[in-house]
Amino acid sequence: xxxxxxxxxxxxxxxxxxxxxxxxxxxxxxxxESLNFFQSDTYRFYFLMSFMKEALDGNxxxxxxxxxxxxxxFASRIKRLQVLKQAVQLGYIIxxxxxxxxxxxxxxxxxxxxxxxxxxANDSDKQVKLDKSA
Numbered sequence: 126x127x128x129x130x131x132x133x134x135x136x137x138x139x140x141x142x143x144x145x146x147x148x149x150x151x152x153x154x155x156x157x158e159s160l161n162f163f164q165s166d167t168y169r170f171y172f173l174m175s176f177m178k179e180a181l182d183g184n185x186x187x188x189x190x191x192x193x194x195x196x197x198x199f200a201s202r203i204k205r206l207q208v209l210k211q212a213v214q215l216g217y218i219i220x221x222x223x224x225x226x227x228x229x230x231x232x233x234x235x236x237x238x239x240x241x242x243x244x245x246a247n248d249s250d251k252q253v254k255l256d257k258s259a
Contacts, residue, residue: 149249157241159217168200169208176218177234177242186232187223 150156150164163173175194179186192205200208209232212218217238223229234242 145249149245153248156245157237159215159238159241160245162212162215162217168195168204171195171199172205172208173242176232180234180239188230188232191232 150160150170156164160173163169172195176186176191179190179194184190188206188209191209192202195205209218213220213232216235218232219235221231221233223231
């Protein structure tokens with residue numbers, strides 16, 4: 126079998142990664158609606174991770190910057206804009222006018238999304254610690 130070229134530790138680490146990702150995403154019945162929205166397809170998931178990284182780093186996120194966070198190969202410009210606007214409509218992302226240029230839109234996570242994401246991160250961290258002790 127092709128797996129025989131890998132040591133047991135590598136195989137076990139791979140299984141743990143799969144278990145962590147699945148238990149934190151599609152297999153988690155307690156996922157809030159905000160995370161279900163972003164986990165519904167590959168582009169949305171990558172967008173959530175990239176958007177939250179930028180937000181947590183304290184970076185200002187304009188519309189153009191937001192839609193450029195994920196490589197173009199994952200979605201067309203129209204889809205990227207649709208996902209951003211839909212997340213705003215659902216209250217997961219807040220849109221404000223820039224104080225410098227009123228035409229420019231600035232985006233940041235809503236309190237709901239921030240709370241859900243931090244809980245998701247903490248739950249994932251607990252799973253990693255459980256895997257290390259096993």
